[in-house]
Amino acid sequence: MQPRFRRSALVLAGALLPLPLLMGQATAAADPIAGAFAKAATTYDVPRDLLVSLAYAETHLDGHDGAPSASGGYGVMHLVSNPKADALARAATLTGQSVAKLKSDDAANIAGGAAVLRAHADDLGVSAAARKDPAQWYQAVATYGNASSPDVARLYADTVYDLMAEGVQATTPDGETVTVQPRAVEPQRGPYAKAKDLDGPAALAANTDYPGARWVPAHSSNYAVSHRPTSDTIDRIVIHVTQGSYAGAISWFQNGPRANPSSAHYVIRSSDGAITQMVREKDRAFHAGSFNRRSVGIEHEGFVDNATWFTDAMYRASAALTRNIADRYGIPKDRTHIVGHHAVPGTDHTDPGPHWNWTTYMQYVTGSGGGGGGGANPHTPESVCGSGYKVIDSAALGTAGTVFLLYNTANGNNCVATIKKTSLGTATATSAYLEVEGKPRVTDSGSFAYYAGPVRAAAADKCVKWGGKAGTATYTSPFEHCG
Numbered sequence: 001m002q003p004r005f006r007r008s009a010l011v012l013a014g015a016l017l018p019l020p021l022l023m024g025q026a027t028a029a030a031d032p033i034a035g036a037f038a039k040a041a042t043t044y045d046v047p048r049d050l051l052v053s054l055a056y057a058e059t060h061l062d063g064h065d066g067a068p069s070a071s072g073g074y075g076v077m078h079l080v081s082n083p084k085a086d087a088l089a090r091a092a093t094l095t096g097q098s099v100a101k102l103k104s105d106d107a108a109n110i111a112g113g114a115a116v117l118r119a120h121a122d123d124l125g126v127s128a129a130a131r132k133d134p135a136q137w138y139q140a141v142a143t144y145g146n147a148s149s150p151d152v153a154r155l156y157a158d159t160v161y162d163l164m165a166e167g168v169q170a171t172t173p174d175g176e177t178v179t180v181q182p183r184a185v186e187p188q189r190g191p192y193a194k195a196k197d198l199d200g201p202a203a204l205a206a207n208t209d210y211p212g213a214r215w216v217p218a219h220s221s222n223y224a225v226s227h228r229p230t231s232d233t234i235d236r237i238v239i240h241v242t243q244g245s246y247a248g249a250i251s252w253f254q255n256g257p258r259a260n261p262s263s264a265h266y267v268i269r270s271s272d273g274a275i276t277q278m279v280r281e282k283d284r285a286f287h288a289g290s291f292n293r294r295s296v297g298i299e300h301e302g303f304v305d306n307a308t309w310f311t312d313a314m315y316r317a318s319a320a321l322t323r324n325i326a327d328r329y330g331i332p333k334d335r336t337h338i339v340g341h342h343a344v345p346g347t348d349h350t351d352p353g354p355h356w357n358w359t360t361y362m363q364y365v366t367g368s369g370g371g372g373g374g375g376a377n378p379h380t381p382e383s384v385c386g387s388g389y390k391v392i393d394s395a396a397l398g399t400a401g402t403v404f405l406l407y408n409t410a411n412g413n414n415c416v417a418t419i420k421k422t423s424l425g426t427a428t429a430t431s432a433y434l435e436v437e438g439k440p441r442v443t444d445s446g447s448f449a450y451y452a453g454p455v456r457a458a459a460a461d462k463c464v465k466w467g468g469k470a471g472t473a474t475y476t477s478p479f480e481h482c483g
Contacts, residue, residue, distance in 0.1 A: 033061060033076070034178050036107035040114035046121075047134040049180045051114055052170075053163040054141060057156075058245055061170045061178055062306050066104035069303075070243040071252045074103040077113025078248075084255055085146040087116050094119060117144050134164065138187040145247060148254035150195035152216070156247035158199065161187045165411040166388040173306075182388070182410030184458075198250075199274065201444045209281045210321055211427040211449030213266065218278040218285070219256030222263040226284045228293075234281070234329045236295035237322050237338045238288045239361075240264060241309075241351040246274075246301040253278050262286050264297035266321060270309045272386050273317025273379070281325070288344045296325050304353030315357070316378035319364030320450065324425050326365075333366050377419055377450055381406055385415035385454045392481065393466075400471030403432060405464070405481065412460030414481075417453035418468035425449050432468040434459075437479055441465075 037055075041048035055061055058078035068074055072082035079102060081088035091112030092099050101108045120140040121131060130136040138157055145156035167182035189195075196203065203214040228234055242249040246269040253263040263285045267276045279285040287297035298318060302309025322338060331337050340356070341349045364378065381391055381404035389406040396402050401420040408415070418432040431445035432453040444452050452468060463482035467475045 031176055031178075033106060033110070033172050033174075033176050036110040037178065039107075040111045043111065044114040044118040045128070045131050046114045046118050047132075047137065049164055049183065050134045050137055050141070050160070051110075051117070052178060052180050053168055054117070054144065054160045055110070055113065056168050056170055056180075057159050057163055058248070059303070060306055060308050061172050062303065063104070063106050063109060063173075064303060064305065069248070071248055073244065073248070075109030075112075076106050077109050077116075078244075079103075079109060079112055079116070080146055083258060087144075087146065088112075090119065091116050113144075117141070120144055134183075134185050135188050139190050139192065142192055146251065147247065148219075148251040150192060151198055152247055152251045152254065154189070154192045154195040155198045155250070156245075157187070157189075157192065158197075159245075159247060161185060162386070165413075166386070166408070167410055171308075184411040184413075198276070201446065208277045210266070210275065210277060210324055211425070211447070212451070213275040213277040213321075216250055216254070216276050216278055218253040218263040219261075221257035222253055222261045223279045223286060224284040224292075226282060226293075228282050228284070229329060232284075232293040234294060234296060235331055235337060236291055237325055237331060238291055238295045238297045238341055238344065239318075239339065239352050239356070240287060240297060240299045240341045240349075241304050241353060241356070242267065242299045242301050243303055243351070244301075246270065246276075249299055249301065250276055250278065264299040266297070267299045268301065268314055268318050268321070270301040270311050270314050272383050273311075273313040275317060275321060288341060288347070290346050291344045298322065300352065304351050304355065307355035310355060310357065313380075313383040315361050316364055316380075316383070319361055320378035320425070322365050324449075327425075333362075335362065338362070338365065377421065377424055379419060379450050381415075381417045381419055384417040384419070384451050385456065389413075389415050393477075395467070395475040395477070396473075397468065397470040397475060398473035400473055401430070401468075403466070403468035403470075403475050405434075405466045405477075407459075407481075412458055413456050414459040414464050414466070415454050415456045416466045416468065417451055417455075418470055419451050420448070420470055422471065428471070430468070430470050433466065435465040437463040437465075437482075445469075 055076050063075045073080045079088040094115035097108045102112045120143045142153040142157040147153035168180040170178050208215050249267050264287045265279045265285050284292045285297050341351045385406045388408040388410050392407045393405040403418045406415040416432045416434040427447035430448040430452040432455050433443040434455040435441035436457050436459045463479040465479050466477050
């Protein structure tokens with residue numbers, strides 16, 4: 001930071017400033033959020049791209065005018081203040097800014113987030129030299145997320161590093177564009193390498209009510225053990241928005257006991273439609289007041305005032321889940337029985353809000369208007385593998401499905417996914433595998449309702465062998481797609 005007298009001199013003698021400095025000032029004025037990230041990164045010696053990726057994972061760079069998230073997080077950097085963590089107070093101490101300004105001023109909030117992230121790195125003993133390498137910040141990022149467990153902390157940090165690998169192009173509420181160019185980083189997970197990968201095949205092994213969902217149980221104080229539908233008829237499905245991130249919602253439902261217990265049966269991720277189940281359907285999640293006894297609650301990652309969270313992958317995955325629940329309990333697929341949280345009698349909530357596209361969603365649920373409803377698989381190879389992956393090859397598995405090979409030019413990774421065409425919603429033997437020449441084969445195999453995979457591996461400048469199985473049909477490629 002420049003001394004106060006120097007700033008005054010710059011204003012008075014602006015005409016004498018070097019042209020590059022004047023241009024830099026003009027750019028900062030024209031792009032205040034990008035300038036705030038650059039300044040915070042320099043001030044606190046935090047990698048700028050990592051800082052932006054973390055903020056995007058938390059809020060899509062939307063400070064929501066100082067309003068808190070569901071877990072008490074404020075601003076672009078989601079500085080949390082709740083009974084379990086108080087990053088907001090720590091940011092105030094580290095930056096000298098008031099709590100009020102950190103909540104409402106984007107630049108101050110970004111500086112506060114950078115200061116807290118740097119403090120976590122210092123607490124972990126990250127050296128000045130190591131701070132230059134984004135890979136060395138993994139444990140600090142995992143700590144920043146205030147996760148309820150090492151497994152969720154890994155999910156949180158992996159999301160940030162996946163975004164950095166794929167690149168970010170975000171538009172702020174004021175129309176400013178902030179970008180991160182794709183860069184492959186091999187994160188140094190340290191002790192988190194031993195944590196369960198909640199995006200991995202092992203997380204799908206539990207006997208969830210919905211095949212293909214991950215199982216991460218909510219804290220026992222956040223729901224009531226029950227025996228539905230014997231004890232209470234299930235005749236409603238309630239659509240929610242988390243007012244926070246996917247990992248943040250999972251962590252919040254795992255935290256307890258607390259004054260206002262809350263949970264939902266399912267949480268769905270924005271980017272790819274991944275689904276985590278946190279409460280068994282037989283039990284009563286605390287999500288919709290007077291409807292708790294009669295409903296299944298589905299939370300969707302995002303904020304009600306920002307439409308960028310509501311992706312087609314999320315709509316399709318959620319609609320497939322809703323259709324499955326409705327079919328199992330005989331719930332009519334209409335807007336009387338599939339409702340937003342705002343429509344629950346006695347509620348003061350507004351979710352899913354004005355940006356939720358009920359027309360598209362219900363078309364996907366009922367199969368009307370095309371687009372993957374009814375008998376179609378709601379998942380695509382791109383939604384399974386994630387942002388940045390494009391199909392480069394495929395092979396039919398009889399009439400039972402298709403196995404796809406995808407490639408991400410940003411990070412040099414291949415991905416394989418097997419998409420079922422028959423027995424949709426029913427767990428049947430399905431697999432996908434990927435083998436990079438010179439390395440062991442990686443396989444995702446089991447009984448899956450809609451797809452197997454994603455199986456990803458770094459394969460730049462390498463030949464790959466790939467394939468999969470659906471029903472009785474299998475496909476195995478030779479080593480190909482070299483380089």
